[in-house]
Amino acid sequence: MKNALEINGERLWDTLMVSGQISPGKSTGLDRLALTDGDRAMRDVFVGWCKDAGCTITIDPFGNIFARRAGRDPQAKPVVIGSHLDTQIAGGKFDGVLGVLSGLELIRTLNDLGIETKRPIEVVSWTNEEGVRFQPPMLGAGAFAGIHEAAWVLGQTDPDGIRFGAELERIGYAGSERRDSADIDAYFELHIEQGPVLEEEGLHVGIVTGGFTSLGAEVEFRGENAHAGPTLMRDRKDALVGAAVLIAKVNEIGWEFAPKGRATCARLEISPNRYGIIADRTVVTVDVRHPEASETEQMYRRAMDVLPIIAKQANVEATVKKEWRFGGLTFDAELVNLVRTVAAEMNVPHRHLLSAAGHDAYHVATVAPTVMIFTPCRGGVTHNESEHIELHYTVPGVNVLLNAVVRRANA
Structure with missing residues (x-):
């Protein structure tokens, strides 16, 4: 020019x-x-x-x-x-x-x-x-x-x-x-x-x-502290199990919508995060993205819809604490x-x-x-x-x- x-x-x-x-x-x-x-x-x-x-x-x-x-x-x-x-x-x-x-x-x-x-x-x-x-x-x-x-x-x-x-x-x-x-x-x-x-x-x-279109959420799982050894599996309320299952599910959703879709759980808080004790609280972030808004919405719904199932499986409570969107x-x-x-x-x-x-x-x-x-x-x-x-x-x-x-x- x-x-x-x-x-x-x-x-x-x-x-x-x-x-x-x-x-x-x-x-x-x-x-x-x-x-x-x-x-x-x-x-x-x-x-x-x-x-x-x-x-x-x-x-x-x-x-x-x-x-x-x-x-x-x-x-x-x-x-x-x-x-x-x-x-x-x-x-x-x-x-x-x-x-x-x-x-x-x-x-x-x-x-x-x-x-x-x-x-x-x-x-x-x-x-x-x-x-x-x-x-x-x-x-x-x-x-x-x-x-x-x-x-x-x-x-x-x-x-x-x-x-x-x-x-x-x-x-x-x-x-x-x-x-x-x-x-x-x-x-x-x-x-x-x-x-x-x-x-x-x-x-x-x-x-x-x-x-x-990007959608995100902060999900909290609440369980109960207990000894990692003596506590029977049936009696556990393991908040970390809830987070782990959600993380795996979100990753699975990302692959299902690939290559355009992307999904991850980038952040995890664990309490008390110590050896020998079952976690009573975890907080995990969910992040899903896709160039088509309708696809992002579907990915997000898939992740949120599984929360009650995860809560029952891990014997914990699941709560969405924050949600956001951009793009x-x-x-x-x-x-x-x-x-x-x-x-x-x-x-x-x-x-x-x-x-x-x-x-x-x-x-x-x-x-x-x-x-x-x-x-x-x-x-x-x-x-x-x-x-x-x-x-x-x-x-x-x-x-x-x-x-x-x-x-x-x-x-």
């Missing part, structure tokens, strides 16, 4: 590597859970970078950070770019982080080139996208979009019983500036693919047209077309994709025109410390983001 704008790739990479040293994991990745000291340290660095780039910072009551670069028309709704800076407990350096820091690099590039846009451009870092410490995931974006009530979000607790709102206060990111979710012209989110398609097909950009949406056709047009004009190899993962963009899409851009990651590996990207196959996607955002901001 004639006169296409280009980011400073080395600067973006250096910024990513600084982030990659904040709250490191056990090997090559990160362990930067939401609202921990590591999260605070990363937030502080990010805010400092944004201020240095001339941005105005606002923080809402859920800790979402908005960094605004002014436009020529101060009354115009902003074009927003965002993702998250928190990571999995054994996460990589790029999941979420690339999207936020690409937005920062976009602003730095416009500053370098002295380019003004009609609309303001904002970069947002959403709170608790991963949902590791506080459930469900995408809490900050969900609160912003009105998916969750404010008091409910602030009252969520981590495994140690610590409140979301209290931790926001502790780390100094309980903001007071409420944002109007309708005050967005368009939302762009760049993210590593978290899958192997782009790498396998030698493409630099995935234009995300929508997401899998199952189509992103804005005009923005999808804009990204496709820019990628084609820039001769960047691309294709359309659906996302099987959860993203903040799903919630934002309920209140504003939204699109996502995927860039490749090696082997599709993610939520793993070995997650890896290369600058040369990432920069083209960030350049597409830059040119698409500027075009939208000047419309």
Whole structure:
């Protein structure tokens, strides 16, 4: 594309590597859970970078950070770019982080080139996208979009019983500036693919047209403590047996709906979790996903319908404590077309994709025109410390983001 704008790739990479040293994991990745000291340290660095780039910072009551670069028309709704800076407990350096820091690099590039846009451009870092410490995931974006009530979000607790709102206060990111979710012209989110398609097909950009429908639940089994030796099998009320049978059933459901369907139980709590004693309580998470909403619903019903049977078999009580859903949406056709047009004009190899993962963009899409851009990651590996990207196959996607955002901001 004639006169296409280009980011400073080395600067973006250096910024990513600084982030990659904040709250490191056990090997090559990160362990930067939401609202921990590591999260605070990363937030502080990010805010400092944004201020240095001339941005105005606002923080809402859920800790979402908005960094605004002014436009020529101060009354115009902003074009927003965002993702998250928190990571999995054994996460990589790029999941979420690339999207936020690409937005920062976009602003730095416009500053370098002295380019003004009609609309303001904002970069947002959403709170608790991963949902590791506080459930469900995408809490900050969900609160912003009105998916969750404010008091409910602030009252969520981590495994140690610590409140979301209290931790926001502790780390100094309980903001007071409420944002109007309708005050967005368009939302762009760049993210590593978290899958192997782009790498396998030698493409630099995935234009995300929508997401899998994802349904989840937290199921509690309650039994009774007893000695693992003397207690007769007929007298046992083993909560761990209930969880184990459900885990096996959910895995079976995933295989029945494969290859498009995916199902797992990713988290298990056991009490008292000690040798020689039958568990009196377990909590297990159920996660089912499929590109077709009707198929996801069927998978979920299959998992929930078996709970009474499992409870009877294990002689325990089964209760669904929480339920959630996300995805199952189509992103804005005009923005999808804009990204496709820019990628084609820039001769960047691309294709359309659906996302099987959860993203903040799903919630934002309920209140504003939204699109996502995927860039490749090696082997599709993610939520793993070995997650890896290369600058040369990432920069083209960030350049597409830059040119698409500027075009939208000047419309």
